[in-house]
Amino acid sequence: MPGTADLTPIAPLAALAVGALVVVAADLLAPRSLARPWAYAAALAAVVLAGWYWTGLWQSVQDGPLTSFFGAFVSDRLSAVLAGMMLVTACLVVLISLAHKERDMAGYLSLVLLAASGMMALGGAGDLMVLFTALELFSLSLYALIAFQREREAAKEGAFKYLVLGSMASGFLLYGFGLIYGAVGSLSLDAIAAYAAGGDLSPLYHAGFALSLVGFAFKLALVPFHAWAPDAYQAAPTPVAALMAAGTKAAALVALARFVWTVVPPAGDWAAKYMLPLAVLSGVSMMVGSLATLFQTNVKRLLAYSSITHAGYLVMPIVALQPEGLSLTLYYLFGYMLMSVGAFGVVAALQRRDETGDDLNAYQGLYARQPWLAVLLAFFFLALAGMPPTVGMTGKLLIIGAGLRAGTGWLVAALVVSTVISAYAYLRVVLAAFRTAGGPVAVAEAAAGPSASTDSTGAGDGEPDTVDEAKWSSAWADIGLGVALVVAIVGVVGLGLLPEAFLNAVEGLLPPR
Amino acid sequence: MDYNRLLILIPVLPLAGAVVSAAGTQTRINRRFLVGLACTAVGLSFVAAVLVRLQYNAVAPEGYLQATLWSWGMNGIGLGLLGDGISTWFALVVTGVGFLIHLYSVGYMAEDPGFARFFAKLNFFIFAMSVLVLADGFIGMLIGWANVGVASYLLIGFWHQRPAAAAAARKAYWVNAVGEVGLILGFIVLLTHFGSVSFADVLPQAWTAPAGVLNAAALLMLVGAVAKSAQLPLHVWLPDAMQGPTPVSALIHAATMVTAGVYLVVRAHPIFAAAPWGPAAVSVVGIGSVLFGALAALGQTDIKRVLAFSTMSQVGYMMLGAGVGAYAAALFHFATHAFFKALLFLGAGVIIHRFGGSQDIRRMGGLGRYQPFTYWTFLVATLALVGLPPLSGFYSKDAIIVSALMAGHPWLWLLAVVGAGLTAFYMLRLFCLVFTGGVSPDASHEELGHSVPAVKVIALSVLAVLSVVGGFLAMPDLSGVPGALPGAAAGAHGAAEAALGSWVVTESQASLYTMGLLLVVSLVGGGLAVWMFGPRRQPVREGMLSRAALQGFYVDHVYRAVFVRPLAAVARGVGDIMDPYVIDGAVNGVAKLTASLAAGVRRLHPGHLRRYALALMTGVVLMLLYFVLMV
Numbered sequence A: 001m002p003g004t005a006d007l008t009p010i011a012p013l014a015a016l017a018v019g020a021l022v023v024v025a026a027d028l029l030a031p032r033s034l035a036r037p038w039a040y041a042a043a044l045a046a047v048v049l050a051g052w053y054w055t056g057l058w059q060s061v062q063d064g065p066l067t068s069f070f071g072a073f074v075s076d077r078l079s080a081v082l083a084g085m086m087l088v089t090a091c092l093v094v095l096i097s098l099a100h101k102e103r104d105m106a107g108y109l110s111l112v113l114l115a116a117s118g119m120m121a122l123g124g125a126g127d128l129m130v131l132f133t134a135l136e137l138f139s140l141s142l143y144a145l146i147a148f149q150r151e152r153e154a155a156k157e158g159a160f161k162y163l164v165l166g167s168m169a170s171g172f173l174l175y176g177f178g179l180i181y182g183a184v185g186s187l188s189l190d191a192i193a194a195y196a197a198g199g200d201l202s203p204l205y206h207a208g209f210a211l212s213l214v215g216f217a218f219k220l221a222l223v224p225f226h227a228w229a230p231d232a233y234q235a236a237p238t239p240v241a242a243l244m245a246a247g248t249k250a251a252a253l254v255a256l257a258r259f260v261w262t263v264v265p266p267a268g269d270w271a272a273k274y275m276l277p278l279a280v281l282s283g284v285s286m287m288v289g290s291l292a293t294l295f296q297t298n299v300k301r302l303l304a305y306s307s308i309t310h311a312g313y314l315v316m317p318i319v320a321l322q323p324e325g326l327s328l329t330l331y332y333l334f335g336y337m338l339m340s341v342g343a344f345g346v347v348a349a350l351q352r353r354d355e356t357g358d359d360l361n362a363y364q365g366l367y368a369r370q371p372w373l374a375v376l377l378a379f380f381f382l383a384l385a386g387m388p389p390t391v392g393m394t395g396k397l398l399i400i401g402a403g404l405r406a407g408t409g410w411l412v413a414a415l416v417v418s419t420v421i422s423a424y425a426y427l428r429v430v431l432a433a434f435r436t437a438g439g440p441v442a443v444a445e446a447a448a449g450p451s452a453s454t455d456s457t458g459a460g461d462g463e464p465d466t467v468d469e470a471k472w473s474s475a476w477a478d479i480g481l482g483v484a485l486v487v488a489i490v491g492v493v494g495l496g497l498l499p500e501a502f503l504n505a506v507e508g509l510l511p512p513r
Numbered sequence B: 001m002d003y004n005r006l007l008i009l010i011p012v013l014p015l016a017g018a019v020v021s022a023a024g025t026q027t028r029i030n031r032r033f034l035v036g037l038a039c040t041a042v043g044l045s046f047v048a049a050v051l052v053r054l055q056y057n058a059v060a061p062e063g064y065l066q067a068t069l070w071s072w073g074m075n076g077i078g079l080g081l082l083g084d085g086i087s088t089w090f091a092l093v094v095t096g097v098g099f100l101i102h103l104y105s106v107g108y109m110a111e112d113p114g115f116a117r118f119f120a121k122l123n124f125f126i127f128a129m130s131v132l133v134l135a136d137g138f139i140g141m142l143i144g145w146a147n148v149g150v151a152s153y154l155l156i157g158f159w160h161q162r163p164a165a166a167a168a169a170r171k172a173y174w175v176n177a178v179g180e181v182g183l184i185l186g187f188i189v190l191l192t193h194f195g196s197v198s199f200a201d202v203l204p205q206a207w208t209a210p211a212g213v214l215n216a217a218a219l220l221m222l223v224g225a226v227a228k229s230a231q232l233p234l235h236v237w238l239p240d241a242m243q244g245p246t247p248v249s250a251l252i253h254a255a256t257m258v259t260a261g262v263y264l265v266v267r268a269h270p271i272f273a274a275a276p277w278g279p280a281a282v283s284v285v286g287i288g289s290v291l292f293g294a295l296a297a298l299g300q301t302d303i304k305r306v307l308a309f310s311t312m313s314q315v316g317y318m319m320l321g322a323g324v325g326a327y328a329a330a331l332f333h334f335a336t337h338a339f340f341k342a343l344l345f346l347g348a349g350v351i352i353h354r355f356g357g358s359q360d361i362r363r364m365g366g367l368g369r370y371q372p373f374t375y376w377t378f379l380v381a382t383l384a385l386v387g388l389p390p391l392s393g394f395y396s397k398d399a400i401i402v403s404a405l406m407a408g409h410p411w412l413w414l415l416a417v418v419g420a421g422l423t424a425f426y427m428l429r430l431f432c433l434v435f436t437g438g439v440s441p442d443a444s445h446e447e448l449g450h451s452v453p454a455v456k457v458i459a460l461s462v463l464a465v466l467s468v469v470g471g472f473l474a475m476p477d478l479s480g481v482p483g484a485l486p487g488a489a490a491g492a493h494g495a496a497e498a499a500l501g502s503w504v505v506t507e508s509q510a511s512l513y514t515m516g517l518l519l520v521v522s523l524v525g526g527g528l529a530v531w532m533f534g535p536r537r538q539p540v541r542e543g544m545l546s547r548a549a550l551q552g553f554y555v556d557h558v559y560r561a562v563f564v565r566p567l568a569a570v571a572r573g574v575g576d577i578m579d580p581y582v583i584d585g586a587v588n589g590v591a592k593l594t595a596s597l598a599a600g601v602r603r604l605h606p607g608h609l610r611r612y613a614l615a616l617m618t619g620v621v622l623m624l625l626y627f628v629l630m631v
Helices: A004-029 A032-061 A077-097 A105-123 A128-146 A153-184 A189-198 A203-220 A228-235 A238-263 A270-293 A299-320 A323-352 A371-385 A391-406 A409-434 A450-454 A470-497 A499-505 B006-024 B031-059 B085-108 B115-134 B138-156 B163-194 B199-208 B211-228 B237-243 B246-255 B257-267 B269-274 B278-298 B303-323 B327-354 B372-386 B392-406 B410-435 B454-472 B486-490 B507-533 B544-550 B552-603 B609-630
Strands: A066-068 A073-075 B065-074 B077-083 B498-500 B503-505
Touching: A004 A032, A004 A066, A004 A073, A004 A077, A004 A105, A032 A077, A032 A105, A073 A077, A077 A105, A077 A238, A077 A323, A077 A470, A105 A128, A105 A238, A128 A153, A128 A203, A128 A228, A128 A238, A153 A189, A153 A203, A153 A228, A153 B609, A189 A238, A203 A238, A203 A270, A203 A299, A203 B609, A228 A238, A228 A299, A238 A270, A238 A299, A238 A323, A270 A299, A270 A409, A270 B552, A270 B609, A299 A323, A299 A391, A299 A409, A323 A371, A323 A391, A323 A470, A323 A499, A371 A391, A371 A409, A371 A470, A391 A409, A391 A470, A391 A499, A470 A499, B006 B031, B006 B065, B006 B077, B006 B115, B031 B065, B031 B077, B031 B085, B031 B115, B077 B085, B077 B115, B077 B138, B085 B115, B085 B246, B085 B257, B085 B327, B085 B454, B115 B138, B115 B246, B115 B257, B138 B163, B138 B211, B138 B237, B138 B246, B138 B257, B163 B199, B163 B211, B163 B237, B199 B269, B211 B257, B211 B269, B211 B278, B237 B246, B237 B303, B246 B257, B246 B303, B246 B327, B257 B269, B257 B303, B257 B327, B269 B278, B278 B303, B278 B410, B303 B327, B303 B392, B303 B410, B327 B372, B327 B392, B327 B454, B372 B392, B372 B410, B372 B454, B392 B410, B392 B454, B392 B507, B410 B507
Parallel strands: none
Antiparallel strands: A066 A073, B065 B077, B498 B503
16 A cells, blocks of 8 residues: 655655646635736745755655655656756746736646646656656646637647647557567566566567657657647747746656666667667757758747757767766756746747737847847847857757767767757847847748748737736736746856756766666 | 865956946946946955965965866866965965056046046956966966956057057057967867866976977967067067056056966976976077067167066066076066066156156156156166165066076076166166256146146055065965976075086075176166266267167068068958858858758648658658667
């Protein structure tokens, strides 16, 4: 029977899940005028409570991993690191959401919390069934969140595309897990590791790994399993897009790392053979992602392609299956989470002021109208491009160094080329913001694709203001955005200047193979 | 190896001052408040330097202080600060003299519209210079090195409306760029051989490297040192740099920045001493600059250019000291020179103001009667530079020259003594022309009699006292420095007795000969100058030699003919032909290729769900095929 000892490892994510229920309950019980403030307060309280549980958990996992529910959930340093990064992200996303207008705010916030708790659970899955369930928990929450603004055609379209493709990917993942179960006879990761070490591998096992890889690559948005990302990011409310870019990526990367560490057979040259497709996907994602960034006219689509490019960068150090590579991935991952949440946060701030929305053409001369936001926009895009002393530069540098040591020169070359190409795209956004109004944007053609042309100018459009919330929301929205952006800036610069502080904390999360 | 947070304050305070006062110039904040802030920042930085020095004394000579700023997570590449016998010594002089010159500038620049901007740049210089001297590795040193170059550029061109100032700033930048290339190449040689750029890793094992590596590293670094320290043959930017405001000339182009080359040689002395060609190259550069600078100073007519060539000559003495192994003596002369040369420049600033902005010493004269304070402080500085005992210049210069003899270089010794005679001559010529004789007809009596502002008086007095008593400071102790050679710790005089041909000199004999000869030569040179240019001066005919000296012996002309014009022609050729057709063609070609690739990629994403699903399925099939067939 599960006891209270089983609850300690899952306390942070349980706090978020319970928080999601409390948010909905508060909406039902609270007086109408206070519903929104209470929803926000409950959501933030849930994140803070989860953070409190997390600090205790972080202390106890330093001595060794904890397992609960008969090994179905593992809480080790790796899952605790993911949980910590997810809590920061969830906190920032809730803060940015203060600037987001939504009729059913409680539903929105509870879905955000559920998605975050699913992402955290993914990092600690001890068997394939829990892994799949956690994946579906956050995927379903995200489908609903993308379609949340039912009035917008684009939202429905983006959510539908994501749902169809996501269901396909989930199907393949489940099929892959089934094949692995067929070969091994167990869903537990420990049993699978024992089978892989045994050496006598059935063809079912290979095919199962192939299909599982498809499922992970889909969630990571690695080319060619990436096509959902631009439409979904553009359709989603901006804070949700931030959650998708940062959270989905983090959870899927950690789960992928644990999965390949377990499943890839340790003997012989299996590791090289098993990881080659992932290396190819990483290189192709860098190139395709950065090339596609060039012609985007919508900032959220541009950030979606940037997230595809970054998926390539982040997978690259894992390919060698070394603990040092995993540390680097987590380091740059946390940096990327902060950079992308910051960038989406600035876009959300612009949308809130009905200033520009997410159409790049409207960013002309932004500096003259909104100097502070223009500077913040420039900061986050330059950080993504790799400006020192931010984590954008340090992270890429460290990954390049690791790639050279691992002997994957061709991936390093792809990374460098793709960095140069996407730097051009990021600089275009910065230039547009700082050029005086009236000059032409250096965009070759007007439309980036059919869906871009059908899209309205931004998420802020077409939302009726039902409640007289303008007054309180504007002050709180500014505070929330301000705090979130300052935290992101401090993190981006701090990580860039002091990489060793973080790298020491995430050293040796998985054993060397 | 003690960790020390105070070290960080030394560069950070002036940096903060620079940022705040630079940002403040864009606002309506009171200018005097900003200037006060800038001065306070440097003053506190000096206090930090003093405290650091005291803490260093507590751990010396075995240990030194360290502070890590950050590391990049890679071996040997990072930024940290190091407080040892060399760097704390430099930091003290840089921040101390820097603070006095800040004070002086409050009076000097008060009327200038760019008052606050000037202090922001001056603060930035102090930051860069303290990074240069406090860095714990070659990378940090390079960062400081490049930034003092930027600060020097900004301050030489401070009056950027003047074409001459802008041209001088450009010239200084280019010459130093040549030096920086040498420096970087030298560091790369060290990095590739030792695998690290930290002093603590490289210097103690310098002697293990093969001779070729050491020679290459030493000579390449020497190029950087020669350019920064305005030594022969890369000195041409220094006289022109006098276009900057006079406090800048005092701080950057006399007291501190131009000695960065000396700092480099002393800091990296394990390399320079171990390289077969190192000591000879440094000594030749040093003695060449001593004589060249002194000769060129003889013929100058601009007060600041006299002092500029004198700086070149005196830094030459420091280089000579570093070349013959008298590292402590070189540092000693650096400190005393900083005192009296800063005093001379600051005095020159007062003089120039009194003569209505004119810098031509032929049109000056008789200032002594109007300005007794300036007269006495300038006299103290002049005599300290000449090396009259017991003023500070005597001890430090004497220590270097004795070391040359003790190291077994009688010719270097003799030439250095001759240089001292020339020094006495040109300095007293300058002094007599300005302060004695009749008052020039151009000058207005009212202006001559203007009193000197209090802030200037304070700065001048402190420097004058230091010029007098600086010689009694203890010789810097270098024994705890990373990789220090045993001889370096002993300071000026090698312990051994030197054999010169058939006779042997002991240290006391060498000191005796040098001291006596120096005194005689200086008195003769000085007396000659007083006789020729003193109160009863005779009109001097301008000969070919003095014209050549005035032009700096035509080095500039040669450079213009040999380097500048052909390079400009090549550059124009590149600009007109190479760039548009070859480079641009290649760049545009790559850009076009990228654009067409990107257009192709875009065509893959038309937004149709079926096509997305097809792409996904293709991926799945390929993945399955790979794993089922290949694995």
